[in-house]
Amino acid sequence: MQVTRYRPEVETDTTVEEYEVPCPRDWVVLDGLNYVKDQLDGTLSYRWSCRMGVCGSCGMMVNGEPKLTCATFLADYAPGPVKVEPLRNFPVIRDLVVELGDFMRKLVAVKPWIVRSEEKSVSEGEYLQTPDELEEYKQYSMCINCMLCYAACPIYGLDPQFIGPAAIALAQRYNLDSRDEGSAERLAVLSQHEGIWGCTFVGECTQVCPKHVDPAGAIQRYKLTAAMDWAKSFVMPKGAGSRST
Amino acid sequence: MTQPTYTEHHPRWLRQRISTYWWLGKWAYTKFILRELSSLSVAWFVGYLLVMVRRIGESEASYRAFLERATHPVLLTLDVIAFLFIVFHALTWFAVAPQAIVAHVGKKRVAPAVIAVSHYAAWIVVSALVAWLLLRR
Numbered sequence: 340m341q342v343t344r345y346r347p348e349v350e351t352d353t354t355v356e357e358y359e360v361p362c363p364r365d366w367v368v369l370d371g372l373n374y375v376k377d378q379l380d381g382t383l384s385y386r387w388s389c390r391m392g393v394c395g396s397c398g399m400m401v402n403g404e405p406k407l408t409c410a411t412f413l414a415d416y417a418p419g420p421v422k423v424e425p426l427r428n429f430p431v432i433r434d435l436v437v438e439l440g441d442f443m444r445k446l447v448a449v450k451p452w453i454v455r456s457e458e459k460s461v462s463e464g465e466y467l468q469t470p471d472e473l474e475e476y477k478q479y480s481m482c483i484n485c486m487l488c489y490a491a492c493p494i495y496g497l498d499p500q501f502i503g504p505a506a507i508a509l510a511q512r513y514n515l516d517s518r519d520e521g522s523a524e525r526l527a528v529l530s531q532h533e534g535i536w537g538c539t540f541v542g543e544c545t546q547v548c549p550k551h552v553d554p555a556g557a558i559q560r561y562k563l564t565a566a567m568d569w570a571k572s573f574v575m576p577k578g579a580g581s582r583s584t
Numbered sequence: 585m586t587q588p589t590y591t592e593h594h595p596r597w598l599r600q601r602i603s604t605y606w607w608l609g610k611w612a613y614t615k616f617i618l619r620e621l622s623s624l625s626v627a628w629f630v631g632y633l634l635v636m637v638r639r640i641g642e643s644e645a646s647y648r649a650f651l652e653r654a655t656h657p658v659l660l661t662l663d664v665i666a667f668l669f670i671v672f673h674a675l676t677w678f679a680v681a682p683q684a685i686v687a688h689v690g691k692k693r694v695a696p697a698v699i700a701v702s703h704y705a706a707w708i709v710v711s712a713l714v715a716w717l718l719l720r721r
Contacts, residue, residue, distance in 0.1 A: 347596045403609075430597035438597050471691055493613060496602045541616045542680060559684030 340371050342383065343424040345431050353424075353431070356380070362417055368408040369397050372423065372435075385435035392549060395485030399435055400424040405487035405547045428489055428496040442486055445502045448528050449510035454521025472517040479512035479557055481550040488544035488554050494537055501537040502529065504544035504554030511557040514564075526565060535561045618669075619676050625669035628662070678703045 340360055345353045358379050360371040369387055376383050387397040390409045397408045402422050413421060429437035459466065488504035495501045510529055514522040529535050538558045545555040607613040639650040653659065681703055682696030 345598050347598070353598065353600075427600075428602075430599050432597055493602075493606060493616075496606070539616070539620065540680060540684075541613065542683075543612055545683070546612065553683060555680075556683035556686075559680075560686055563684060 340368075340375065341420045341422045342372070342375065342435070343422075344383070344434050345425070346382075347433060355422075357420065360413070362413050362419075364412075364414050366413045368399070368401055368406070368411045368413055368421060368423060371413050371421070372408065383435075384433045393483060395483035398426050398485040398487050398490070400427055400490065405490035407485060407487070407549050410549060426486060426490040428492070428499075429486070437486075439486070441499065442484075442489065442503070442506070445506045446484070446509065449502065449506050449525050450521055450528075451506075451509040451513060453513060453516060453519045454524060455518075456520050466518040468517055475517070476512045476515035479508050479515070479552055482509055482512070482552045482554075483550055485549065487547045487549065488552075491543040491547040493541060493543075494539060498533070498537060500533040502534050504538075504558065505552075507535060507538075507561060508552050508554040508557040511561055514561075526568070529561060530565045535565060538562075615676065619673060622669040622673035625666035625673070628666045629670070632663075674707065678707075 340358050341355050342358060343353050344350075344356050358371075358375045360374045362371075369390060372383065372385055372387075376385075385397070385399070387409065388394040389396070392407055392410045395407070398405060399408050400406070400423070401408065401411050402416060403424075405426060408423070423435065425431045425435045426437050429439075429441075432438050482505055484505060486505065488508075489495050492501075492504055495503050507529060510525045513519045514525060535558050538555070540555060540559060542555045545553045548554065603609075607617040636647075636650060639646045654663075678700055682699040685699050687694040687699065
């Protein structure tokens with residue numbers, strides 16, 4: 340494995356270190372990194388947690404492609420070398436660990452939770468939803484915040500102000516939720532230049548998404564909604580709705 | 585290795601510069617840039633059409649002179665290149681259109697393939713209509 344290292348206490352730029360690791364058929368790239376950490380070099384830093392494609396912590400560049408290292412088999416790259424780098428487009432803190440603050444701030448800005456103008460009291464019961472209504476947003480709810488889509492997005496790399504694929508897909512997930520009433524608040528954030536209009540539909544975010552969320556599709560749907568709302572505001576200045584479809 | 589200033593509680597983040605040629609590293613990115621460039625072809629044909637309409641409005645002689653100039657090899661080459669870019673633009677857009685358009689018939693979502701096919705069908709119908717208008721005697 341060729342692993343990118345960055346040790347800010349002694350280096351001003353990244354270096355590459357090579358490690359020989361076993362390559363059993365059932366080992367993923369993360370197993371290789373764990374082998375390096377346990378057996379060869381305990382100073383290697385990287386994030387991981389669940390090891391089953393759910394937590395979204397172990398995203399890295401594997402041979403130049405954004406991948407979940409827990410779901411990428413070493414044998415697929417045999418006989419190697421397998422090049423492992425930190426996720427592209429993010430500042431690197433150390434080795435393979437990137438800084439997440441920018442993404443977290445953007446995520447909060449789009450209010451990825453159910454917004455209600457008035458909450459029902461507990462005695463009124465739960466908010467009911469039909470299977471069809473669930474199906475409308477279910478795909479977007481699969482996002483695990485792994486940020487592979489940000490690493491694949493050249494727009495985010497060139498313009499870090501861009502809110503980015505996952506945050507917009509998650510906004511869409513709540514806009515399409517029949518229980519939610521916050522689409523107008525989200526549109527105010529996302530209709531700005533660094534929101535949906537920053538996307539030029541490269542489409543790579545969808546290609547690399549390990550959960551098939553299709554953030555590129557979410558953004559284009561959102562654009563259509565914003566354009567329709569804008570048009571409706573001329574035809575029906577007082578009655579234009581903002582429910583996304 | 586150099587020895588930069590380092591403070592334990594405020595580590596320096598490394599921000600890697602993106603190469604000017606980032607779009608050459610992967611076919612998907614190159615394709616995207618070509619699609620963006622193809623908008624110049626659209627502008628070229630729009631401008632071409634506007635000039636042609638103006639010449640028609642001026643006089644028959646002016647229009648014939650315009651047609652004469654349009655057969656210049658440089659202009660013909662530009663037209664062919666622009667046409668290829670337009671076709672590329674249309675094909676790549678039709679390929680991604682189903683992602684952007686989510687239509688429902690009743691409560692049922694229209695399949696992405698149907699949306700893609702309907703784009704091609706509309707393209708063929710409009711092209712046939714334009715051909716009929718231009719070629720009818």
